[in-house]
Amino acid sequence: MERDKPSDSRRGADVLNVPAYVLYGESWTQSIFGFFHIEPLSVRNIPNKWRISLHRHVDFDQISVLFSGKCTFEHDGQQWAVDAPSCVYTPANVVHQFIYSPGATGSVLSFSSDFATGLSSVEGATNAAILRLANARFISLRSHEQIVAMQGLMSLLTEKASSIHRNRRDALRYLFSCVLLELDAAASDHPAGSGVEIASSDADLFRRYRTLIHDTIGAIGFSDDAKPETHTVETFTTRLSTTPYALNAACQSVCGGPAREVIQNAILEQATRLLLYTTRPVKEISFLLGYSHASHFARFFKQRRGSSPEAFRNAVTGRTSAEPEPPEA
Structure with a gap:
């Protein structure tokens, strides 16, 4: 494709x-x-x-x-x-x-x-x-x-x-x-505070995972030389010298969700930054974040933010881009 x-x-x-x-x-x-x-x-x-x-x-x-x-x-x-x-x-x-x-x-x-x-x-x-x-x-x-x-x-x-x-x-x-x-x-002590104990090994692995995600996904769009890549659990486990099973277990222990969800949250955060603080077109943002088509990115973003990337950008910043919104596949 x-x-x-x-x-x-x-x-x-x-x-x-x-x-x-x-x-x-x-x-x-x-x-x-x-x-x-x-x-x-x-x-x-x-x-x-x-x-x-x-x-x-x-x-x-x-x-x-x-x-x-x-x-x-x-x-x-x-x-x-x-x-x-x-x-x-x-x-x-x-x-x-x-x-x-x-x-x-x-x-x-x-x-x-x-x-x-x-x-x-x-x-x-x-x-x-x-x-x-x-x-x-x-x-x-x-x-x-x-x-x-x-x-x-x-x-x-x-x-x-x-x-x-x-x-x-x-x-x-x-x-x-x-x-x-x-x-x-x-x-x-806060009502919403978590009293759940986290195993030392899980906390250490999750911390390294979080740091690697921030260094990788968090760098997207910060310069002109960004190159798109696909972000998968397998890619990160290889770089962390661990297994998907161990990483998923650590993520479940620390944040109550699978490793893939941590990646998706990081992509959503970075997409939000690029929409708010750059003038990059939505199509280019989707490309840099590793999506094969802008429509896939638009659907992902809308499911989590409640509006399309372009509508979100316009609502928060008051500016629009010249490109049409990609149709949802």
Whole structure:
């Protein structure tokens, strides 16, 4: 069956027109490994009048901890308003922005997946915590004990991050592990929090799967040189040196669904980003995401978003493309 192919004509505006930063305002040029950084909210918010505009981070996740004030944040086109004390978890490649109330206090932690991999945990609790936090995105600190614990940990992390202590790296890892476990405990206190125990081996495999999906599907459309490929469970299991059975079991344990569903969710997230933040035609987006025909992509998107890709883009951004909508096969 012949694939739909995009036009050869390219425009600079077609690529994702949201900047990739290392830290906000610092352009990303190459992959970063073993990365951990912490700074007060005020460092980047005061110069930017408490508005951190749309951007993304290619190589690392972020945790934004708010001790006082309010903020409105956006993740891939969806907005939430939150009050302190709370935290927001932003996974890698998610297009996001934050608007804080002037004078808000807190900290922003940035960390690459390989830094998190090295965290010490006898039962694999830190891996499970990262997965739950990435799924929840927003956590309220409900008790005085949680607030005091987080304030103490932020203070210690800030101190150690700028120190010349010979065991600085290990100290940062252990303290960051404590942050994750405190936030995981806070998440479990929520009515919607998951108290389900996740086996260490399942959490580790799912975390590696999630990272690989983000690095693969999350990179689509971020440059002009993207090449389409088909994303299957078998492709990912080969790269992870595991079996479809083991990967499906890990996915069922962590998120209650099969490995294929995780891929489809990632494709939907990336399709949403490309529709919202680029001017690429729907046909080209479907091609880059690995669909043989735009009609297959349109049906997939409509089943999950409730509207066609073109209608979704128009409703959210108010703009349309010159191409007609592909008919549903």
